[in-house]
Amino acid sequence: MDSDHRMISCKNLGCNKTIALSMYEDHKKExxxxxxxxxxxxxxxxxxxxxxxxxxxxxEEIEVCSNxxxxxxxxxxxxxxxxxxKCEHRLVKCQNKKCTxxxxxxxxxxxxxxxxxxxxxxxxxxxxxxxxxxxxxxxEPCSCGFFVKLSDEVDHDKExxxxxxxxxxxxxxxxxxxxxxxDSHKN
Numbered sequence: 001m002d003s004d005h006r007m008i009s010c011k012n013l014g015c016n017k018t019i020a021l022s023m024y025e026d027h028k029k030e031x032x033x034x035x036x037x038x039x040x041x042x043x044x045x046x047x048x049x050x051x052x053x054x055x056x057x058x059x060e061e062i063e064v065c066s067n068x069x070x071x072x073x074x075x076x077x078x079x080x081x082x083x084x085x086k087c088e089h090r091l092v093k094c095q096n097k098k099c100t101x102x103x104x105x106x107x108x109x110x111x112x113x114x115x116x117x118x119x120x121x122x123x124x125x126x127x128x129x130x131x132x133x134x135x136x137x138x139x140e141p142c143s144c145g146f147f148v149k150l151s152d153e154v155d156h157d158k159e160x161x162x163x164x165x166x167x168x169x170x171x172x173x174x175x176x177x178x179x180x181x182x183d184s185h186k187n
Contacts, residue, residue, distance in 0.1 A: 065089070094118070 006021045012033035019027045028034055029047055036047045040060035045053050054061060059077035070089040072082055083090060088106035093099075096117035103111045112118050142148050143162040157163040161180035 067091075 007018050008021055008024060010017045010019060010024075010027060010031055010033070012028075012031050012035070015031050015033040017027065017031075032046075034047050035044045036050055037044055038053060038058055038060075041058050043053065043058065059075060059080075061076050062073060063076045063079045065072040065079055065083055065087055067083060067087050067089040070087055072079065072087065074082065088104065090105050091102045092105050092108065094101050094103075094111060094115055094117065096115065099115055099117040101111060101115065142156065142160060144160050146156070146160075148156045161178065163179050165177065165179050165182070
């Protein structure tokens with residue numbers, strides 16, 4: 001019998017096929033019981049999945065961080081940890097659940113300074129006062145009849161007829177009067 005037509009059994013554990021020697025190499029590539037080992041991580045997989053393993057799964061393949069503007073390069077498993085825990089270019093959410101802002105991790109301090117949902121500031125009685133979210137967004141009644149957010153109080157006071165303003169008139173050096181009464185103090 002010629003050696004190309006000699007029949008042999010597949011050597012893969014679990015495969016019971018008998019194949020012509022000339023077809024054995026093709027069978028090894030397609031055999032459902034074939035196993036390859038990654039030369040980097042030693043993981044086992046079917047030969048059909050070798051490219052997928054190398055491109056997406058092997059933790060030892062070299063990869064570049066996928067976050068925009070980041071050029072960090074290392075093994076896939078280290079880059080994965082870098083992206084999650086350390087990358088300054090990763091988009092993160094504000095720590096306050098009410099804020100919907102996304103920003104790069106490196107910009108967190110700057111965001112926290114300007115976020116109205118974290119420690120905010122407002123003016124009252126000519127003093128800068130730190131407030132919390134509930135205070136800065138709560139509506140307060142004004143004597144003019146409007147409800148005003150404390151964060152808008154300074155702007156509202158510039159127009160409000162009930163707001164007190166400092167004036168200097170002929171009869172007194174300096175006086176506080178309601179904006180709506182300014183005309184009577186001019187005479």
